[in-house]
Amino acid sequence: MGAEYHRPVMLEEVISGLRLVPNGLYFDATVGGGGHSYAILEREPTARLIATDKDGDAIEAAGKRLAPFEGRFRLVRADYKAYEQVLPEEKLDGFLIDLGISSHQIDDPSRGFSYRTDDAPLDMRMDRRSALTADDVVNRYPPAELRRILRDYGEETFANSIVKNIVRLREKKPLATCGELRRAVEEALPPAKRSAACARQTFQAIRIEVNGELDGLEGCLRGLVGRLKKHGRACVLTFHSLEDRIVKNVFRDLSTACICPKSIPVCVCGRRQVVEEITRKPLVASRQEQRENSRSICAKLRIAEKIVE
Ligand SMILES: C[S@@+](CC[C@H](N)C(=O)[O-])C[C@H]1O[C@@H](n2cnc3c(N)ncnc32)[C@H](O)[C@@H]1O
Structure with a gap:
């Protein structure tokens, strides 16, 4: 620590x-x-x-x-x-x-909270004893549910296209890392909206869902x-x-x-x-x-x- x-x-x-x-x-x-x-x-x-x-x-x-x-x-x-x-x-x-969340949770790559860490697993659990992970939400939630989460918890304007892209990718191979999720978000946005922090709202939304905040x-x-x-x-x-x-x-x-x-x-x-x-x-x-x-x-x-x- x-x-x-x-x-x-x-x-x-x-x-x-x-x-x-x-x-x-x-x-x-x-x-x-x-x-x-x-x-x-x-x-x-x-x-x-x-x-x-x-x-x-x-x-x-x-x-x-x-x-x-x-x-x-x-x-x-x-x-x-x-x-x-x-x-x-x-x-x-x-x-x-x-x-x-605490700085420790964001800064520890093994926790999978940060869109800045490429290889981190999709986890995001504050309590690592609980069952639901970000991987479950990203790879198994029905598209409509995922859209609701991004809209309601992330106030994400591009929820539709982000979810479409996640679903397209996960049908080929489940998303495994924070880097893959960040890239899935980036690809779905109009070029002018792509930035270093453009996946922040998606990550926030999924974190809120995973932890029932x-x-x-x-x-x-x-x-x-x-x-x-x-x-x-x-x-x-x-x-x-x-x-x-x-x-x-x-x-x-x-x-x-x-x-x-x-x-x-x-x-x-x-x-x-x-x-x-x-x-x-x-x-x-x-x-x-x-x-x-x-x-x-x-x-x-x-x-x-x-x-x-
Ligand atoms: C912003 S940090 C708190 C920082 C703290 N005030 C300090 O001075 O270090 C939020 C903390 O709340 C914990 N937390 C969030 N939701 C919780 C819940 N429902 N029950 C217990 N702890 C929770 C997180 O694990 C995290 O450690």
Whole structure:
């Protein structure tokens, strides 16, 4: 594993968003290399932390990184959506979900996440114990399903022609590597649209499908807010518009009180405001951070505070 597993994005904004309290209990749902978790434990010396990641490499890297805080944290290799099985009864003072992939996952060619690595196998699994791989999606999904994925998860305008070309190629011989997939995308695009990064959206779409990244996010977010104490903070970092839309809609919904028409004197809808949005508009990384870490360029941070018990 390389020296820097992952540089935490918007670290200062996340830490101030969580508004750490003495003896607070925090949940880092996507621990990665442990950068955000380290800052939580360092900045608030009485804080305790539970953290999950479904990638075994992340759990190993975070374990090493957080070693100085032995006794104050617990790491669990799990999907954060299984938080019910991981978290104790005690309510949380804050949680962080830092979505997307880590630099380690992109940079390790054996993981098959990057359109820049030619010989990497079509894998893209964050959890290498799970069954579905990018190879299955690319070589076995029906064309209509593949088109939907590229359109919905990659917002790819040329989904039709890309899928046509993939199907044409895989009928002769299954695509085996990231390089073959990248070339299949390039060939399908009009010459003016071919560039070094023109397969980015296709790779993103397939990665989202392989890891079920959007499945259950809404329900999980609502459930985790339910696990917060009054004044507990929820911080969510997203890296593409589909995720951000889900987070925005959940926070907006939970911050809405009674919706009865003004003409009705007594509330009949029974709605109650659960959170206050600390960020009506998402925060983005500073110019300096964007210059220093290109992975922060599309980051959006939304923060909400629970206002009920
Ligand atoms: C952007 S990285 C997190 C980086 C981390 N905040 C840090 O400071 O190093 C995202 C991590 O989330 C993990 N991940 C993504 N979806 C997950 C899920 N559903 N359950 C658990 N971990 C997940 C990935 O394996 C990856 O390690």
